[in-house]
Amino acid sequence: MTEKLSDATRGPLLDPLFSAGWQVVDGRDAITKTYKFDSFVDAFGWMTRAAIWAEKWDHHPEWSNVYNSVTVTLTTHDVGGISALDAKLARKMESL
Numbered sequence: 001m002t003e004k005l006s007d008a009t010r011g012p013l014l015d016p017l018f019s020a021g022w023q024v025v026d027g028r029d030a031i032t033k034t035y036k037f038d039s040f041v042d043a044f045g046w047m048t049r050a051a052i053w054a055e056k057w058d059h060h061p062e063w064s065n066v067y068n069s070v071t072v073t074l075t076t077h078d079v080g081g082i083s084a085l086d087a088k089l090a091r092k093m094e095s096l
């Protein structure tokens, strides 16, 4: 069962992501990062790879793409905040 991150688990899961450029969204329990690529094709290719993982894990990003830029927001709608699934998907996005 997915649940919101507890105070004890937030640091260990989120601090490495903050170091990688993720930030908490103002006024929301969600994390966001804007990725820049060399081209639209690179951006869309990365989105396609990320989408396959999102679908596999049944956990989907809020995101938008403008040319070579992709802005991603991750939160778990079912629990109204950040869960371990958001950290897992963010780590995957970092590795793609």
Ligand SMILES: C[C@H](O)[C@H](O)[C@H]1CNC2=NC(N)=NC(=O)C2=N1
Residues within 6 Å of the ligand: 058, 059, 060, 061, 074, 075, 076, 077, 078, 079
């Ligand atoms: C029924 C289905 O499993 C749920 O609605 C899933 C789908 N993808 C999801 N994605 C995200 N980001 N949060 C969710 O709570 C969520 N729930």
